[in-house]
Amino acid sequence: MRLPLEFYTRTDVVQIARDLLGKVLVTEFDGQRTAGIITETEAYRAPEDRACHAYDKRSTARTEVMFQEGGRAYIYICYGIHHLFNVVTGHDGMAHAVLIRGIEPVEGQKLMIERRQLLGKVKMQTVKPALTTGPGSLTQALGLHSSMSGQSLIAADAPFWIENPGKEVPEQDIASGKRIGVESAGDCAARPWRFWLTTSKFFKKPLL
């Protein structure tokens, strides 16, 4: 079943980042469906988290969606090329989000490979970790785009959503460490707000 609004509007974004591991991210539009188990996440928590785009309550045209009620997508472009997918959480005005950094394909693998060849100019022919590991890679595989930022994950006609497959992820299968690429965030850089499923091969290497 799809995760309900109440899953996203909880106030502890770090807990939500943990809870998203093992859940299934599904995209379905233009008659094409792809899905993958979420294997790696990072929590971002404005206003005091310097690594967050909405740090110090900074609201711009780009980050405005982060301030809305949880249960939407915040998708932005990084390094001019990569579209990074985040799940907005918390109440209206909170500016919390979880970056999805890795998925393990479970549906539409062929389509994922086609999209990666087209958008990422990779020559991959089979499913392997590089297909959907890394925040910029999984959005290509799932067909997600920054133009979809602000879309609801709850609406009946949503083009993408997250499902609960029903099986619990054992606590011992979850590891945590520093977030990646946020060295300039001062003391916030040390926060262990990155989580991954140790039972999967679909997460990035740095383990601390």
Added chain:
DNA sequence: CAAACGATCGGCT
């Protein structure tokens, strides 16, 4: 209006 800067990726050494 100009300039610097990324929550990265993939190829090559």
Added chain:
DNA sequence: GCCGATCGTTTGC
């Protein structure tokens, strides 16, 4: 392990 690509957003003058 290192390095260049690439461009929308933000910030500074």
